[in-house]
Amino acid sequence: MVDVPVGQLWLIENLHLRVPPPAVTSYCGPGARRTTTGNGRTIEKYSTPYAPEDTTAGHLKFALKNEPVDSAVMAAAMKAIDPGVIKDMVRAEPNGAFSRRAWFLYEFFTRETLDLPDAPVVQYTKALNPELNVGSVGVNSVRHRVTNNMLGVPGFCVTVRPTPAIRGFQAEGIDEQARELVQDCDPTVLARAVNYLYTKETKSSFEIERERATGQKAERFINALRKTASFNPASDQDLVDLQNQIVDPRYAAKGFRDFQNFVGETIGYREKVHFVCPRPQDLPSLMKDWASMSERLQGCDDAVAAAAAISFSFVFLHPFEDGNGRIHRFLIHHVLSREGFTPHDVLFPISAAIVRDQKLYDAALESFSRPTMDFIDWEMNRAQQVVVTNDTSALYRYFDATELVEYLYAKISETIRIDFKEELDFMAVYDTAYNAVREVIDMPDRRASMFVNFYMQNHGSISKRKRAMFDELSDEDIEDLEAAIREALSPEPADNGDDEREVPSPKNGL
Template sequence: MAALPQHQFSGPVTVFQEVRLPETATPAGYSALIGAYGLAVPLPRTLFATGEHHRITERDGWRIMTLRHAPHPTLEGHLTFALKYEGLDLAILKRLFQATGPAPIEALVRASPTGSYARRIWFLFEWLTGIRLDLPDADAGRYVPVVDPELQWAAPETTASRYRVKDNLPGTPEFCPLVFRTRALDEFIGMDLPQRAQAIVADVPRDVLARTAAFLLLKDSRSSYAIEGERPPHDRMQRWGRAIGEAGRQPIDRDELLRLQRIVLGDGRFVRLGFRQEGGFVGEHDRDNRIPLPDHISARHEDLPSLIDGMVGFDRGPAQGLDAVIAAAVLAFGFVYIHPFEDGNGRIHRYLIHHVLAMRGFNPPGVVFPVSTAILDEIDEYRRVLESYSQRLLPLIEWEPTPQFNVRVLNDTGDFYRFFDATPHAEFLYACVRRTIERDLPDETAFRQRYDQFRQQVDAFIDMPERLTDLLFRFLQQNGGRLSNRAREREFAALTDAEAEHIETIYREVFGNG
């Protein structure tokens, strides 16, 4: 039997892949494998190495472990280190397995047939590549989870007896972003936000809650268009609001995504409706408006069928076993990176957040959290989160401009959209959901109740049509609780000084000084 090719692992370095280390250290785990096998993949958000110090340090995007953590400088050593300390990076693992081929993995498993890491590596090779290794089924060894639930969020386990592992991957080989366990996410989940939302609306009269829900729905629709820099006609905004209000009732599939795009855009005369049949990017053009200057390049149109099928499969399967907000972040941000449409992607991306939350019963029945409003208020952070992956992805995409001033991707990039670290996205979305529950929902219900008090007290001493009462309130609201001279002289000239003063007093008693 011919000897397997040997790959040279790096010694101590100060720079890795143009990224400077905080101190001289030896790449370990994924960073070592990327270097040794020349893998063109997005670098992990945190890279690992081993140094000379006797304590673990973390800064500048590196975690420097101690010498006692140093792995054996082999494929098995660095793979084991990665699974033990870094969790799963499926994009790196798939490119690595394509580079190694089956033989080294078969040799690794034969050398340690009962080893938990060897059996996880074996499972991952077959799951990611679709190639069955020339190995008999495992007959010994304790069952172990594929995803370490102490490091990353996992789906409910199913038994994979061939490898004696528990398959808890939160996705399929067509779509499986992963989220790391962090203190922030643990704290968000510990807040039990759905219960908080239920408690807020429990004592709110049904008619007030209905009006609150209608306002929040329109507010979210308006904000979602504003994020895209658009001010559509009121009827289109209302139609989109109604669609958001029905989120979660229909499963996501290709037809549903196409239906949503038609609602979002309304007029398809100047935009090609349907899934892209060419490349796509987010960004600008040069001064001559010819050469694309992309901030993000979308998935190749050839990869869209499998990627969309992967998202559909995730939504109907693994998403049901994940925390609702984490599942919403994975699906929604996965969709926006893929960017399957020529236009409408951003608004459908945010619709998918509502879809998952409603489907899982996270929000009270009939109430939509205005997540888009929270995103609009934190637009810079939203863009930073989007760029947290786009900026690492962009250098790996080979492309050329087309005669239509678009981009044509030249290399195989599909896996970069199937597998990415969605941790920043989940943390950001949880912060937005928390804000809507702790601020927007109680503020709006309280406002509606106070407005009802104001109107009832005004109606108790003066007959006035409802539309005039609404106008009266808006004037008071805009002018710090006082009627302006203009309002007194025109729309409300019929009020006596005493009546006007009494109305102002009612407003201040109900709403305070503005």
Template sequence: MAGQAGTEKEYFAIGQAWLRQRFDIAVPPSAMESFCSPGSRRTVHDGDRCTEFYPARYWPGETAFDHLKFSLKHEPLDLRIIVATLHRLPPAELCAWVRTAPTSKYSRQIWFLYEYFTGTRLDLPDIKVGTYVPALDPQRHITGKRLNSPRHRVQNNLLGNRDLAIIVRRTARLESLMAVDIAGAVRELARDYDPDLVTRAVNFLYTKETRSSFAIEGERPTAQRAARFTAILREAAAFDPTDKAQLIWLQGQIVDPRYAATDWRDFQNFVGETTTDFAERIHYICPRPEDVSRLMLGWQKLAYSLLFLEHEIDPVIAAAVISFAFVFIHPFEDGNGRIHRFLIHNTLATHDITPKGLIFPVSAAILRQKHDYDRVLERFSAPLFGVIDWSLKGGEMRVHHDTGPLYRYFDATAQAEFLYDRVIDTIANDFRQELGFLAVFDKATAAMREIVDMPDRRLHLFFKLCMQNAGVLSKAKRADFPELTDAEVAALEKAIADARGET
């Protein structure tokens, strides 16, 4: 791919795509790649991937520094590629390049990123003057809390730290989702109903969230385990996931006690299923056990920042970053998925997006779109199979090389978009539907008691059977109420219809 672009009728990788090829970096392709090509400037979307084509005049040059500069100027960053490239740069060459334009925005960004991610201090004097520039372009990325690096006069606005840094791109879809006033929608919805009704709805939604979270895992918990999980959900705002002891305690509460952890896992784990011929179908290769402690240290620092220090970041984005990063690290043998979804509630409650005492049954909304949930998990997991050298023997997996950077630096845009969509959906559907159902129930049962003074159990059963059959009692169920006359049944059905606003 070397050579001046445009001299022949072919495409030339530029920017991060060029760096990945030039240094043979074993990572999946970026979500967006750039090429020089014949013709005019254009963008091509193919499913989740985006390819940018530039005319020949955009060819950056022949060096890694040229393509790093192009990436910073034109592309959302892929930290897997950027960090791997920085580790391959000879310090003397980088120093010489920075000295050619020490106050340049791009020189300072590359210099900062090099020292930050490699831990190597270059033989360069501190920059004394000039305005601060962001490490990440906030027009292309969701960024973190800005921390000045006086040596480079760069604002460190990375979403994370050197042990775990995550990219979330500002896509058109994500921007449109972020424009929805979620907190305002919930406040308005709650104002439309009696507080007692809201309380009753919330009690049901806690149970619904518990059942749905276990159902996603294909489990039916015992009543005791379900009750424990519901109780934990009610205290989500008080839970501190950055405390390792609390996380281990939480895992022990939601799994069978025989599989309760006492520390991060110290064995290679994977997610898979046994086929009909007793072979293992692997869905996800987890980080190596020797990488888990560092990844979780980075995760704890990231979570602490997003939960307790960040005041400007969108709370749903924070919830996506915290929860999906956790499940991708997979620090426990069991319970990772349920903790992952609990962390969504923990983050939303900590940021006061979920009003005190309320819950969005996000897992119910996820369960309705289980295929999309699996797909968004696979967006991270599936590409890893092409770059990880692994083997499986006797049910035990071995990973044969360093894979830490694959999990340490990744793009969570798809996961953020998915979660935002599900949060909006659960407010519009689960929360609203339960409030509406209870309002109809209260109005209908009050009117039904005026017709027949039935015991509550019988009254509720009649209402349930009618609601399951478009508002009328089916012929098959009519025999269940022999004590009622046909006129009474008709009157009771009309009371339900009136409550539903159908007459």
């Protein structure tokens, strides 16, 4: 005997579902129970006694009992299953938790009401088992006696598995760590640090796309970041207005795109396609359901899971010709702020953490794009335009976002530990140095600020080249100022690396 597929993998093969395989696949056969994990995938081997009845109902029940619910598989399965199968399950076990969950999922994904009476008054069961899936805030469905904790809505719903990495980040309480940093910080120092972090986030977000954030372009994005609290992702107009604010006015959109686009690169005289976006005729419906998902995930049990689901799915939809990546990263900040994960009026420069290792960012994006591309039939016409020849809408509506959540958690943790904490520490050190300079010589604010900046950048002294910029000071004056800073920062000045920036002086404020 050999191991045979069971559960969701059986449903894929026997219902001929055209969906990426789930991250957790199950098999039954002779031998001991074991779990094999690698490359983001898990194979669960069950011994023969665990084998379900070899029917659609049997494998559906096995999947609901033992496997994380994969929204892509389950949505496709429910649309392919004969409704009589679900009716028979419910009639055979009207009080059964698994039959009621199967019934709920059928009506959830198909939006069809089966000819069945409401469930009897029994204890509610959750649509997603919290041990196997990360869920959203629960809403009771009286008809099924099932608590709907799906990560989305019928037309747009993602899967997140509570992996050891995600459980670990949840246990760390990284949002509480950030709040403690803020509480322990002088309000004036915090305000000036946050001001710089807005600039840092803007610069890094543009750098990810190999662009420079300068002048009005940078100012527009900073202004957008400052208004995350009032932004409504469920509003088409808010999305269009945001896109108009952060891109070159010549590429400002009047609405969502009405043409096919793709992500790729030009090699010689041909285009290398990395990812094909949804068909334009599917986009209005997709954006409407994406907006509904965004609203549904308010108050989600896991704010980072909500931020990943909303922001990454947006960039996969790619509703505009330009600005999609920046809006995607803006949405991360918006959701974290909306859910109270980020301290009030504070911003984590997540893009700075992303840009330090962009290969990991690309790998996170490819965790969706690579398996999805296997199910998109497309061709390049003579005008070098991509033409999609099959129905792909469901590929963007339902997918496993686990790796995206793990990635976002890691970047948030990194930016709190490194960028956010170091900026607060640096600003406090900077203020000490600034005050020391003003104690020795009553220099104008901007001159004192410039002196401290040069001192920090050169790791504890003013270089000969920069000394020429202070021709009003003698060598003895400069040595006195350097000595005053060293004494104030004893034992050593903070090492700010090669980050050449102009820090606003305390007197200048923001």
